[in-house]
Amino acid sequence: MLLNYLFPHFMHEDTGGKWLISLLIAITLLVVMFNFFIPESSALHIPTYMVTLLGKYLCLALLAIALDLVWGYCGILSLGHGAFFALGGYAMGMYLMRQIGDRGVYGNAELPDFMVFLNWHELPWYWQGFEYFSFTALMIILVPGLLAYVFGWMTFRSRVTGVYLSIMTQALTYALLLAFFRNEMGLGGNNGLTDFKDILGFSLQADGTRIILFTLSALALISGYIASRFIVQSKLGKTVVAIRDAELRTRFIGYKVEDYKLWIFVFSAMLAGIAGALYVPQVGIINPGEFSPLNSIELAIWVAIGGRGTLFGAVIGALLVNYAKTYFTGALPEFWLFALGTLFIVSTLYLPQGIVGLFSQFTNKQQKQSAKHGALQEETT
Amino acid sequence: MSALSQVRYKVRDALRRDRTFNHTIIESDAYLQGTHSVHPNELDVSHGPVLYLEDISVSFDGFQALNNLSLYIDDGELRCIIGPNGAGKTTMMDVITGKTHPDSGQVFFGQTMDLSQMAEHDIATAGIGRKFQKPTIFPEHSVWENLELAMKTDKGVWHSLFTVLSAEQKDRIEEVIEIIGLQALYFSKADLLSHGQKQWLEIGMLLMQDPRVLLVDEPVAGMTHQEMDRTAELLTSLAGKHSVVVVEHDMDFVRSIANQVTVLHEGSVLAEGTMEEVQNNQKVIEVYLGE
Numbered sequence: 001m002l003l004n005y006l007f008p009h010f011m012h013e014d015t016g017g018k019w020l021i022s023l024l025i026a027i028t029l030l031v032v033m034f035n036f037f038i039p040e041s042s043a044l045h046i047p048t049y050m051v052t053l054l055g056k057y058l059c060l061a062l063l064a065i066a067l068d069l070v071w072g073y074c075g076i077l078s079l080g081h082g083a084f085f086a087l088g089g090y091a092m093g094m095y096l097m098r099q100i101g102d103r104g105v106y107g108n109a110e111l112p113d114f115m116v117f118l119n120w121h122e123l124p125w126y127w128q129g130f131e132y133f134s135f136t137a138l139m140i141i142l143v144p145g146l147l148a149y150v151f152g153w154m155t156f157r158s159r160v161t162g163v164y165l166s167i168m169t170q171a172l173t174y175a176l177l178l179a180f181f182r183n184e185m186g187l188g189g190n191n192g193l194t195d196f197k198d199i200l201g202f203s204l205q206a207d208g209t210r211i212i213l214f215t216l217s218a219l220a221l222i223s224g225y226i227a228s229r230f231i232v233q234s235k236l237g238k239t240v241v242a243i244r245d246a247e248l249r250t251r252f253i254g255y256k257v258e259d260y261k262l263w264i265f266v267f268s269a270m271l272a273g274i275a276g277a278l279y280v281p282q283v284g285i286i287n288p289g290e291f292s293p294l295n296s297i298e299l300a301i302w303v304a305i306g307g308r309g310t311l312f313g314a315v316i317g318a319l320l321v322n323y324a325k326t327y328f329t330g331a332l333p334e335f336w337l338f339a340l341g342t343l344f345i346v347s348t349l350y351l352p353q354g355i356v357g358l359f360s361q362f363t364n365k366q367q368k369q370s371a372k373h374g375a376l377q378e379e380t381t
Numbered sequence: 382m383s384a385l386s387q388v389r390y391k392v393r394d395a396l397r398r399d400r401t402f403n404h405t406i407i408e409s410d411a412y413l414q415g416t417h418s419v420h421p422n423e424l425d426v427s428h429g430p431v432l433y434l435e436d437i438s439v440s441f442d443g444f445q446a447l448n449n450l451s452l453y454i455d456d457g458e459l460r461c462i463i464g465p466n467g468a469g470k471t472t473m474m475d476v477i478t479g480k481t482h483p484d485s486g487q488v489f490f491g492q493t494m495d496l497s498q499m500a501e502h503d504i505a506t507a508g509i510g511r512k513f514q515k516p517t518i519f520p521e522h523s524v525w526e527n528l529e530l531a532m533k534t535d536k537g538v539w540h541s542l543f544t545v546l547s548a549e550q551k552d553r554i555e556e557v558i559e560i561i562g563l564q565a566l567y568f569s570k571a572d573l574l575s576h577g578q579k580q581w582l583e584i585g586m587l588l589m590q591d592p593r594v595l596l597v598d599e600p601v602a603g604m605t606h607q608e609m610d611r612t613a614e615l616l617t618s619l620a621g622k623h624s625v626v627v628v629e630h631d632m633d634f635v636r637s638i639a640n641q642v643t644v645l646h647e648g649s650v651l652a653e654g655t656m657e658e659v660q661n662n663q664k665v666i667e668v669y670l671g672e
Contacts, residue, residue: 231542234541234542234543234544235529235530235541235542235544236538236541236542238522238526238529238530239530239541241519241521241522242519242522242530245519245520245521245522246517246518246519246520248480248513248517249513249517249518249519250519250530251501251502251505252478252501252502252505252510252511252513253505253510253530253531253586253589253590254502254505254506254533254536254590255502255536256500256502256536256537257502259537259538260538260541263538
């Protein structure tokens with residue numbers, strides 16, 4: 001296949017991934033061109049709000065890949081992955097707050113508006129450093145990674161698995177939700193962080209910035225996909241699947257199972273953090289609602305509908321369900337949750353492998369038929 | 382009790398003393414003369430046995446699964462362990478492989494490695510391989526990948542992320558695939574194998590680890606007679622180079638492979654000896670064979 005020349009060797013078998021990435025690149029280029037070069041009066045023009053909406057979907061797709069790594073490949077159903085996404089988002093939000101400077105309502109160059117409002121006089125210690133983008137970039141990865149490390153170290157070492165682990169991840173994200181709601185946390189309480197002005201000196205309202213953020217989201221999704229594919233095709237990835245299917249066996253052939261689970265969990269949390277950080281400047285707000293357990297459960301539904309353990313299935317599921325969500329919440333708002341529930345039930349009953357399973361069933365049939373033909377031909381010759 | 386087994390018990394007693402007082406090993410003549418040294422992480426079988434189980438007791442919620450069990454497995458021997466259901470056979474394997482910690486007693490691998498202090502993966506790396514009662518393989522992986530995963534190599538996370546199979550490693554996998562007779566099924570998903578083939582694959586995975594001791598729990602359960610014969614052949618060919626401990630219910634199978642048989646009953650050793658001796662042992666006839 002010609003496409004193989006464009007991809008690293010570990011992706012040659014990954015037909016779905018090659019198509020997905022090619023499509024993503026093509027769509028990104030087209031969207032950027034149709035937004036930039038086609039006049040607004042034309043019907044073909046893609047308005048900037050649409051570009052931002054697409055950028056948002058791409059971030060959520062990256063989050064779905066992160067969950068698929070731990071759920072689809074390692075069998076850890078994390079129902080708190082939204083927490084890592086939100087933490088990455090908060091780190092980015094803190095940077096954006098510091099960028100506002102004295103342009104806030106109260107005109108305080110040092111303190112964000114909500115702190116002035118709460119009569120705080122100096123910046124809490126954990127806000128230090130967020131005026132620098134490089135420091136923020138580091139925190140976007142480190143904070144979710146560290147939380148995942150501590151949480152994972154304790155739970156995996158105690159051999160908590162299955163539904164108990166899922167419940168604990170729910171508790172984790174719920175605890176963070178409650179904590180972030182408190183004004184004393186110094187992170188904006190229930191209003192969260194908002195009113196962002198600019199990022200790295202570029203106005204967030206400008207069309208150009210929005211297109212660049214969209215392009216960066218696409219790049220992050222593509223690199224996240226390739227990195228994850230590298231991991232799952234490596235021996236580490238095979239070991240992780242082995243742990244999912246027969247944990248005891250893996251332990252008794254000499255693998256320290258806890259280390260593997262921890263590694264993949266921390267990597268996944270970091271990926272989720274990056275997704276959150278790209279999401280926040282595009283939607284313009286981060287508030288404790290992102291920690292809501294419901295968000296994390298919805299995320300699991302995207303992955304289930306798309307198809308677990310394939311990576312590209314997660315992307316397809318995230319994009320489709322979120323598109324449907326945008327459509328339904330606009331057209332039939334009270335109907336959306338029913339639609340989501342129905343989708344979930346239908347996919348569990350009839351598509352255990354998700355949407356991707358439909359394709360592979362089809363190609364398997366074709367392969368079997370061609371194999372039959374081959375065998376017949378061999379017999380006759 | 383036969384004269385031979387009396388001698389064996391005396392030898393064992395001597396060995397026990399020599400292990401219980403660790404300092405006597407360090408100051409033994411052999412050590413001082415430099416003929417062999419004792420390292421805590423190196424297998425030392427200079428006294429014969431490769432596995433020492435001494436006065437092991439394990440109870441679960443008041444049920445005494447093992448009751449002062451003492452058992453010694455010699456380096457390179459093929460030992461069969463039989464006993465009625467609930468005799469503690471599987472619990473014994475759990476104790477050796479670190480899955481269960483004994484309430485009292487000691488488990489040593491060679492003379493230096495205290496298995497009760499080691500985690501499962503360390504015990505596996507040190508050279509004790511285990512086949513489960515129910516064939517446990519990785520269903521979604523191919524036969525080849527199953528063996529690749531089991532291979533003796535650095536099993537750290539970062540190493541696994543970047544490692545690529547070397548030519549020797551590939552040769553080794555092919556060698557083992559031939560030993561277990563699954564050449565035709567290199568790349569088939571392990572889930573699609575027949576029951577007997579899964580049993581062999583699991584034995585193959587044990588071989589890939591290159592263990593010093595193989596613990597094999599009911600290797601012929603659900604096998605046809607032909608398959609059973611091949612398994613017997615395989616296990617006997619492994620003895621010598623490895624110590625093989627087989628737990629089995631099928632008496633014909635045990636008769637066909639074993640020279641030494643240990644009978645467990647209610648968590649301790651009831652009798653030990655050749656199959657013939659064991660079969661003629663009055664106590665054994667009462668609790669097990671006579672039924």
